[in-house]
Amino acid sequence: MKFLRDIPKDLLRGRAIVRIDLNSSDNWRLLCAGKTLKFLSQNAKAVLIISHTGRPNTNNPADFKKFSLKSRAGDISKLLRKEVVFLKDISEAERQFKNCESKKVFLLENLRFDSGEEKNDKVLAGKLALLGNYYVNEAFAVSHRANASVSAITKFIPSFAGFNFEDEINNLSKAIANPKKPLVVILGGGKSADKVGIIKFLKNKAKWFLLGGASANTLLQLSGVDMKDSLREKDPKILAQMKPLLKLKSILLPFDCKIDKREVLDIGELTAKEYAIKIGEAGTIIWAGPLGLFEKKKFAGGSLIVAKAIAKNKKSFSIVGGGETVEFLRKNKMDKYFDFVSTGGGAMLEFLAGNKLPGIEALNKNGKTN
Secondary structure, X not given: OOEHHHOOHHHHOOEEEEEXXXXXXXXXXXXXXXXXXXXXXXXXXXXEEEOOOOOOOOOOHHHHHHOOOOOHHHHHHHHHOOXXXXXXXXXXXXXXXXXXXXXXXXXXXOHHHOOOOOOOOHHHHHHHHOOOOEXXXXXXXXXXXXXXXXXXXXXXXXXXXXXXXXXXXXXXXHHHHOOOOOEEEEEOOOOOHHHHHHHHHHOOOEEEEEEOHHHHHHHHHHOOOOOOOOOOOOOHHHHHHHHHHHHOOOEEOOOOEEEEOOEEEEEOHHHHHHHHHHXXXXXXXXXXXXXXXXXXXXXXXXXXHHHHXXXXXXXXXXXXXXXXXXXXXXXXXXXXXXXXXXOOOHHHHHHHOOOOOHHHHHHHHHOOOO
């Protein structure tokens, strides 16, 4: 893999295409890409930023307005302190960006307005690649998806991993390759299927898996507890994968909880305090997914106790990721207490589960400078 720090100076001065992730409730993912964007805007002949937001239905005209990136040009302009020109499509990019010589920064419209993006279409990728002289992936959060702007594009143009992308790989690798013991993994959130892989992959390395959210609800249901209307997994195939996890002594499940009507919406205070004790003894901590419905203050208590326990453990190496978890930490001004905040949700979990990410594999195979 080639990193942006390795780029030859003559190539750097060409036109750069950089893939970032603008798919967040605020600008935190944009800020993570800031170092790369500033570096390119200062050194490249011109910069074309490509990205996406949401899952637009291209058969619904209203979605083209709802998910447009046009308003984000102002956010990027504020970050870079220079004008950002919005381009409505590739044809406009061909006219304005392809021959630009004046260090301008451009933002292309939502890539998902083209069905070829999520199909990893080589035709779309080729059109994008023809616009510039080199490509930079600074969108780790979508690199678990084989999209045209993440994977196929690297076959046509010299390709590099951005500064934050490199930090993602280094820090996540540090957490699982040879973690400082004991390793404690905290898993919550509204999805349970994406947590199975990380538990299986790290079951021989982790001292404890502290569960909340849908994962905990599902395992409690499988163990015979009536979880009533609580959010949990219903897919028989995934349930079959999860049931053997009940045999792992390293998995801790909530033994008290906060309930609203017929739903468990947070771990209880006693469970949170027990989790805090395990966290206090940890050498490495990985956290993905809030432990309750944090949007409502009365169901944010479990996550808050866990976050404070991590902040208090000064000897550990701590990583957190996932849009909701980071949103919770930023809301409570606690993200600064973590050694690394990953931009990835699904991508981080896939990486930590030992799976190959299309975006990383593409850079490994095709990230050549000639």
